[in-house]
Amino acid sequence: MDIVSRVKNAIKRDCLELGHFEPWFYPVHLLAVEKNAKYLLKKMPDADSLVILLAVWCHDLQRIHGLPGDHQKAGAEETKRFLPQFGVSKEIIKKVADIVALHDFDARAPKSLEAKILVCADAMSHFDNSFYVWLISSWLQRKKFSMKQAKKDLVEKIELDFNKRIFFEFAKKKLEKKYKLFKEFYKTV
Ligand SMILES: [Fe+2]
Numbered sequence: 001m002d003i004v005s006r007v008k009n010a011i012k013r014d015c016l017e018l019g020h021f022e023p024w025f026y027p028v029h030l031l032a033v034e035k036n037a038k039y040l041l042k043k044m045p046d047a048d049s050l051v052i053l054l055a056v057w058c059h060d061l062q063r064i065h066g067l068p069g070d071h072q073k074a075g076a077e078e079t080k081r082f083l084p085q086f087g088v089s090k091e092i093i094k095k096v097a098d099i100v101a102l103h104d105f106d107a108r109a110p111k112s113l114e115a116k117i118l119v120c121a122d123a124m125s126h127f128d129n130s131f132y133v134w135l136i137s138s139w140l141q142r143k144k145f146s147m148k149q150a151k152k153d154l155v156e157k158i159e160l161d162f163n164k165r166i167f168f169e170f171a172k173k174k175l176e177k178k179y180k181l182f183k184e185f186y187k188t189v
Pocket residue numbers: 059060071103104
């Protein structure tokens with residue numbers, strides 16, 4: 001079995017067995033990020049597919065392994081601890097960890113093509129399925145927000161995902177209708 005498949009299987013197991021985050025996270029989020037990363041890789045075949053696909057499986061490790069601290073920083077550190085067991089080279093691990101460290105919206109926009117593809121695939125995946133419904137229910141169940149606050153934050157997240165995290169014009173065009181529909185829907189419900 002190749003390295004990416006072995007990493008994917010380990011992440012799947014950790015998502016479903018460790019239970020640090022809700023079980024929807026693997027099928028609804030991670031599989032959709034993988035699908036979108038593969039779509040973007042087809043459009044941009046010069047990008048390093050190994051780095052991107054490893055980043056797909058590692059980018060939310062902080063959440064999957066239930067680690068305290070900053071989502072990006074703790075995730076990047078965990079990536080460096082997690083990947084060596086699969087025989088990934090130090091050079092590749094560093095590239096993957098650098099992407100994990102900057103994958104959420106951040107004032108420091110990702111610079112490399114690989115980092116842009118991962119951030120874009122992550123944002124695109126949110127328009128692929130019922131991700132935002134799962135997210136809002138997750139926020140409400142943790143009693144972090146009132147319904148009014150959750151809806152306001154969700155519309156902000158939709159704006160941020162579409163306008164700041166989808167770097168490629170062709171990807172924006174593909175999702176523009178859904179973005180407008182989603183935004184209207186969550187504003188009015
Ligand atoms: Fe994340």
